[in-house]
Amino acid sequence: MTYIAKPRLIHPGLRKNKLGLTVRDYEGALSTLCAGCGHDSVTTGIIQAFHELDTPPHRVVKLSGIGCSSKTPTYFLRDAHGFNAAHGRMPSIATGASAANKQLTYIGISGDGDSLSIGLGQLAHAIRRNLDMLYVIENNGVYGLTKGQFSASADLGSKSKRGEANSYGAIDPVSLALSLGATFIARSFSGDKRQLVSILKAAIAHKGFALVDVISPCVTFNDHEGSTKSYRYTREHLTEIVHSDFVPLKEEITVDYEAGGAAAVTMHDGSVLLFTKVAEGYDPSSREAVFSYLMKHQASGKIPTGILYVDESGKDMHELNRTAETPLSEVGFETLCPGSAKLDELMDDFR
């Protein structure tokens, strides 16, 4: 996590968004991850997504746990507050931060070790509370910083760099999130930037917990023959079963979509998620249908990608708690403290 300042060279031809900011304004420090790491592509996708959404960088809070993936928040949105928490504990920190200020945009970056082993409990309960955040799992099936142990997302039989086969079944974040009642679930691949950016934008616009599982290969410890999380294996096995386009608020909908397979979901902020190509028999608005489709297709070895499930009607943590519109961190003390007269009155209850 060495800090290397990135030179801010701004090419005059760079597109400016509605805030007058170029994509460089959404960058962070230089990455110190291995060359070719899938995580760096995810970082680029995040930068592009926020730039295209015209989000003021300082209104975003970026959080992470511990691991290679969790280093990445330093590499984007230098003007946003960042919190590199402890291993597996990012969801609780995000929950508290959101409780204090509901008006900011929260993005959490985690990995398969951070989310599916040490942090599985906190991830599950953040989903259960429908915490309003984008939660990215940069999934590579391996512990990189400790040099190559299998993680809980490694597939049964997948081979380690030393040739040893994994003897445990994988915990799949997508089916996990589905069963826990997550309101936005997607899977993508770090090597498919176009799809990833579109998914990230919809996930940010989603009100509630948005889980995006990104297969993000580890070039150093898990990109060899026999691994089921390598670039090659992923490319060969992924199938986009849901193709969607994210149309921001007030932008005219001009996308052509195939009749019959299309549907539009209006997001909380008024933007629209257009499902333009959906596999036959697939319905991203039905938890049951998605679950049974995924269960059925899991055996085939395919890796389904796209926005697999979305439900915009769920109440998020703040709605469930009826938290006031003004962030709790900004409510004045005179509003919060009942004062001496009320206390004196209350004291009579204790006589």
Added chain:
Amino acid sequence: MDNVKVDRINEFAFKIANTNGTGSASANGLIMQAIFRMGVPVSGKNLFPSNIQGLPTWYEIRVNKDGHTARTPAFDLIVAMNAETYARDIQELQPGGYLLYDSTWPLNPALKREDVHFLGVPLAQMSRDSFDKPREQILMKNIAYAGVLAALLDIDTKVIDQLLEEKYGAKQAMMKSNHLAFKLGYEYAQKNFKCPLPFHLKAMDATRDAILIDGNTALALGCVYAGATVAAWYPITPSTSLMDAFKGFCHRFRENKETGENNYCILQAEDELAAIGMVIGAGWSGARSFTCTSGPGISLMSELIGLAYYAEIPAVLVDVQRTGPSTGMPTRTQQGDILTCAYASHGDTKHILLFPANPEECFYFAAHAFDLAERFQTPVFIVSDLDIGMNDWLCPRLKWDDSYKPDRGRVLSADQLEKMEKFLRYSDEDQDGVTSRTFPGVHPKGAYFTRGSGHNKFGRYTELPHEYQEVVDRLSRKHAAAAKYAPAPIVHTEEGATVGVVSLGGCDGGVREAIEELKKQGIICDYLRVRAFPFADSVETFLRAHTKNFVIEQNRDGQLRTLLMAETGIEKERLKSLLAYGGFPLSSHHVVDGIRQQLGSQS
């Protein structure tokens, strides 16, 4: 046989032995509150099992005209409602004391003792004859013994009527049942026994400006007054009632009745690891936030307590201590978490601790704790215990100073940030070693990256020894600086004192009573009550002024003594431990006997 002193007015103790889950709390509470309303100083200790229904439970009431409220183990009267504990209950009676039992059944052979009086009342029979429903028969049997006690102790029945009216005014059927049951017991006693007993009550005027309140409720109220908005917790005895009370007060004071919007957010977490994470996240984001827990929860929270310490994030933790180690005795009291809290988490960590002695201090320490946490940007522990937290204590009415302004510490506003060239999170320290912080979302210049990994004064990752040390050395200075802002120790000195007494927290009542008693016996003590860690300079000064200091606390290993030795550099020979750690609150006799014994064996 009559060793019980005759005609003792407003100076006696009695206990009620019962089975938990039978609803005896309302009968016991009624008696306690009636005595309080008669203007007589009173205290109650609820000794309950870690169980829902069917295990022994005791409620002890001490009446003391001089205002001593510590637990006393010497009872003048016992209401024996639980056959399972007859044998040990009767042993706790003073010679010449009275035992009230349910004479629906013949006197149990376990209750034989030559030197006590037996008062049989057919409580179950009376209740069965007068009430139909089985549950009501059980509940009203308890109200019936309250009636017997009122006659025996000369409790003003007008006060009882008033209390029943206040409690059940809206529920006429309940009120009628309670009145009837009370009358059954009262009249039976009047008819069959010589009432009142030689020890009994007489109205006083000593509680006019007082309240009866438990520490958890008082602390919860303190958190509301301190402006806490985010609370995260995981249920654990004996801290649960604190969050229940906080929720109740928030419902009363923090809800917009028109819009239904809440100016608070209470999160019941999945475990203590998450609870403290939420508190830290909220504190980092600018809300006053806290958690309440007990020893096992502190163990679980220790990981992130270290993060908050190192990344400098305010958090308030209330540890309502119970008996450890491990699961220990969840419904018994102890002061066993002093060292755990002082140094919670791995690596070099050191925290600010506050030690309230009673519910009144619980209330006032809440605002103190939040002020310290925000001023010093660090976790602050309010170290309470089960006895303070869950028992009703006689306290002065709580007051609030409307001129109080929360100390938010060094927080930069959008305007300040706008004018700055560059904000660096851990630079620009003040004389207390505190640096400026910013809240997310306020201004792009305020952004920084918070991390629990090694960082330098600019907030950037480092593995360089001097950069690392520069930060942790400042943290150490910052901790030391907190001493002058934390509640100062309370010191009582006496002309001619030969020994020093040092104690903390809930020991205070028993210690003060013991010091009075020892003075009558010719042993004069100075007394210092520690109220916070880091220790004020006056603590070491006090210890050095006495060649012999008795450190009185409720744990096996003398944790306060260890902390005093480690943090003041005082020679261990000057500090003698006096410990009570069986799980019951400290009594004055522990102190009187302990000091006499240690002085005797050395002279």
